[in-house]
Amino acid sequence: MKRKSFIAIAAILALALVFVGCQKKAAPAAAAAAPSLAVAMVTDVGGINDQSFNQSAWEGLQKAGTDLTIKVSYKESKQNADYAPNLETLLDAKNDLIWGIGYMMADAIKDAATKNPKQTYAIIDQDYGKDTPANVVGVTFKAEQSSFLVGYIAGKTTKTGKVGFVGGMTGPLIAAFQFGYEAGVKQANPKVKILSQYAESFSDAAKGKAIATQMYQSGADIVYHAAGAVGNGVIEAAKEKNKFAIGVDRDQNYLAPDNVLTSAMKRVDNGVYNVVKQLKDGTLKGGTTISYGLAEGGVDIAPTSSKLVAADVLTQVAALKQAVIDGKIVVPSDEAGYKAYKPVDITK
C-alpha cells in the first residue's frame, strides 16, 4: 500500500513538472511578433556545436533572426544519410530558404533543388559553376585574400627567412589558401623561402604535427595551415617547439595563446547573414554563386592578431587589405597566378 502511494505521488510530481513546463513555454510564443519569413539550415555531421562553420552559420542565422525578425531553425545531421531526409523535413516545414552547410551536402542540395524547383536553397562552400540550379545560391569565400594577409604577416615576422604551409587535401579549394599565402609572403619579402606540404587528410592531427615539426627543424619559424583538424597537430608542434603557427577558419589563438600568431578567418556567419538579408530585401538571385571576400567581411584576419603581431606590420596589413578591397591588388588563387604575381607597391 505504502509503495503504491509512493509511486502515485511520484507520478503526480512528474505530471506537475510537465505542466509547469507547458506554462513556461506558452508565454514567449504568444509575445513574439509573427515573422514574415522562415529560414532554416541543415548542419553537416559536425553538428551545431562544432566550434567551426556549422556553429558560425547558426550564429549568423540567429543574428539574422533577431535583426530582421524572421523565423529561424536548424536541423542537425548525425550521419551522411541524414542530409536528404533533413532537407525534406525543412521543406515540409515551409521555409522560404533552406541552407545546407558545407560542401559535403552538395549532392543532397542539388538533388533536392531539382526535385523541388519552387523552393529556394543556399549552400556554403560550394560553387556548382554553370550547373547551378535556378533555385540555388552558392556561397563561397575568397580564402586567398585572408591567406594573402596572413602570408604578409608571416613574411614580415619571420626571423629565419623561412616559413611553412601545411595543406589538407590537394585540390583547388586548398590551393587558394596556399597560393594566396605564398603571394602574401612574396609581397612582404620575396627572399623568404616557403616550404609547402600536403597531409592528404583533414583529420590526421598526428600527421600535421609530424610535418610541422619537420618544417620547424629545417629552419622555418612560422607555419600556416589550411587542413581542418590536421592543423591542431600543427599548432601543437608550434607549442612544443615554441615557434609560431597561423590558424585558419576561426580565431584559433585560444588553442595556443603564445604561439598562434594570427588566423585567416572565414566569416560563415556574415555570409549566411548577408544572403538572408538579400532574401528579405528581395534582391537574392538564384542560380548564382556569391563569393565573399575582404570587401564584404566574408574573410579577415583574427582580431587577436594584435597580441603577437608587431603594430607597424598590422598597419601595413590594414593598408594592404584596403588595396585588395580597392582592386589595386588581385590575389592569385592558383599556381600560375602566383608565379605571375609581382609584389605591388601600394604606397603609390
Add this chain to the structure above:
Amino acid sequence: MSNGAPATVDLQELGVSRKKVSPLVLTLLSVFFGLVIGGIVLAVAGYDPFKAYWVILVGTFSRPKYIAYTVIYATPLIITGLSFAFANKTGLFNIGAEGQFIIGAIAAAVLGYYLHLPPVLHVLACLLVGMVAAAVWGGLAGYLKARFGVHEVISTIMLNWIALYLNNYVVSVIKTAEHLTNPTTPMIRSSARIELFAVWKDSAAGQAWRGVHPFWDDILRTPFNLGIVFALVFAVVVWFILNRTTLGYELRAVGYNRFAAEYGGINVKRSMFFSMAIGGALAGAAGVCHVLGWTRYIAELAASEGYGFDGLACALIGSSNPFGCILGGLLFGTLKYGGSKIQNELGAPTEIINIVIGMIVFFVAMPKLMSLLINQFRRGENHVR
C-alpha cells in the same frame, strides 16, 4: 501505469506464478518509463513535452512519406540488431557490429561502382561479398577468442577502429583515382540499386504517373528500398538457425553454459567462431543494404556513425529475440526520424531523444527492478480489492 499491455498482465495474474512477468510487458513498460523521463527532461528544459511527443507522432505517421522514412531509418538497425542478438544467444557480446557494418558498406560501395553486372545479379554479388567480408571481420574476433582467449569486446572494439580507418583509406584512394573533389566514393551503378523504382520514378513516365497518384508519389519521394524485405528475411533466417537447426542448438547451448555444452560434446571453440562470423555477416548485410538502398556511396568518416551501437540497443529492447529486433528497430526508427523533428519544430535539442533511448535501454537492462515494481504494484492492487 499498467496501460502497457493489460491483456498480458491479466493472463499473468490468472497463472500461478506471480514473479514471472512477460518480457513484452517489461519492454513496453520500459519504453513507457523512458518516454515519461524524457518528458520530464523536456519540461525541465522548458519545452512542452506533450507538444514534443505530438510533433514526433505527427512527424512519424501523418504522411506516407514519413512512415516510409521511419522504415528506412529502422532497416539497418534491425539488421545490426539481429547481428548482436545472434551472437548474444551464444553468450558473446558482439560490440563489433559497427565495424562489420562498415566492412559491408565498403564492399557494397566498391563493387556497386566497379562491377558491371545485370541488375539482380549485381545486388546479389554485392550482398554476398559484403557478407563474406564482414563474416571474416567478425569471425576474426571469434577466432581470437577461441584460440587465444582474447575477449571479444576488446577485439571487436579495436576492429571497429580499424574498419573506420580502412573506410577512410579506401575512400581517399578511390577519390584520388576517380578525380573527385569531395571525399566520397562515386555513386553506385543503377544496376546495384535496391531502391524501389529507382530509375523509373524520376523518368518522365514515372513523374507523370506520380502526378496522378499522390499517395505513391509521397512514398516515392523517399529512398524506400528493398532493405526492409532483406531485414525481415534475415529475422526469419536467424530465428530458424537458432531454433530449428543443430548449429543453432549448439550455439544456444554454449550460450547457456559453455562448460555443460563442452561436456555434452559440443565444440565450443567452433561455435564461438561461427557465432561471430554469422553475426558479422549480418552486420555486413546491414551495411550493404544501407549503401545499395539509401546512401549509394561511402564517405570519409570522422567518427563511426553508430549503426552498430544503435542496433545493439535495438536487440536489447527486443530482448535478443529476432522478431523483437524488428520491433526495437522500428521504435528506434521512430525516435531517430520522428524524434529529430523536435529540433526544427520546437528548437529542442535532439539529445533529449538520446536520453529517452538511453532511459529505455536502462530500464530494459534492469528486468529485476521492473518485475519488482510490477509485482509490488499488483500486490497493492490486490490489497485494495
